[in-house]
Amino acid sequence: MIDIHCHLLPGVDDGPSTMDEALALAQFSVDRGITHSVVTPHIHPGRWDNEALTIRASMDVFKGALADKNIPLTIGMSGEMRVGLEALQMVASHKVPFLGKWGENYVILLEMPHSHIPTGMQQMIQWLLQRNIRPLIAHPERNKDVLRRIDKIQPLVDLGCLFQVTAGSISGRFGSTARDRAIQLLEMGVVTVLATDAHNLKRRPPSLDEGRDAAAVIVGAEVANKLVVENPWKIVSCQFE
Ligand SMILES: [Fe+2]
Secondary structure, eight states, X not given: OEEEEEOOSTTSSSSOSSHHHHHHHHHHHHHTTOOEEEEOOEEBTTTBOOOHHHHHHHHXXXXXXXXXXXXXXXXXXXXXXXXXXXXXXXXXXXXXXXOEEETTEEEEXXXXXXXXXXXXXXXXXXXXXXXXXXXXXXXXXXXXXXXXXXXXXXXXXXXXXXXXXXXXXXXXXXOHHHHHHHHHHHHHTOOOEEEOOBOOSSSSOOOHHHHHHHHHHHHOHHHHHHHHTHHHHHHHGGGGO
């Protein structure tokens, strides 16, 4: 399986704080059947000041540590860009690393605030699309507007966004309402990929298999597998060529 949203790099955001914790997350990923993890540190100016150059440097150190420990996890990189004016500036100055491609479009992983779908979200998506960048919306099932009303997601669907649902949401780790929304999105057929959004072993582990198996009950094993293998690979394979 290919995990394209996870926080495995040590000391760069609210993921693992030490290299030992980071390596434990990587080993856990391997044990649960993940072959490739694309690390996606938060890019949230003023809070998490990550950008392409700094993420790459951290990734290179992490890759070296994985090799030293013989942990067979292939690592790629991107970032989880927080919606906002700074995001536009950072994209324009090429500081946001793309996740990969979807057809002819470049893809970035975009995070909305949990509290709501921000005003200007549709304009920001249009701005990105005009630049041949298609947003992959991180965990829409955990956004409070979507939790209140599933149809709040429809304008983003209509604009052509891709959607990443978090594996743990389907298996109920974020409560019953988030699980219901995750299941509804699966049933609507708008989910592009499942990913772990792993941060730590205790509460948010990289259990992609758990999400795949829970999704299989809803959409069948073949579609569930596509969401953790083919579709994520379609996006990120260009990182590994
Ligand atoms: Fe995340």
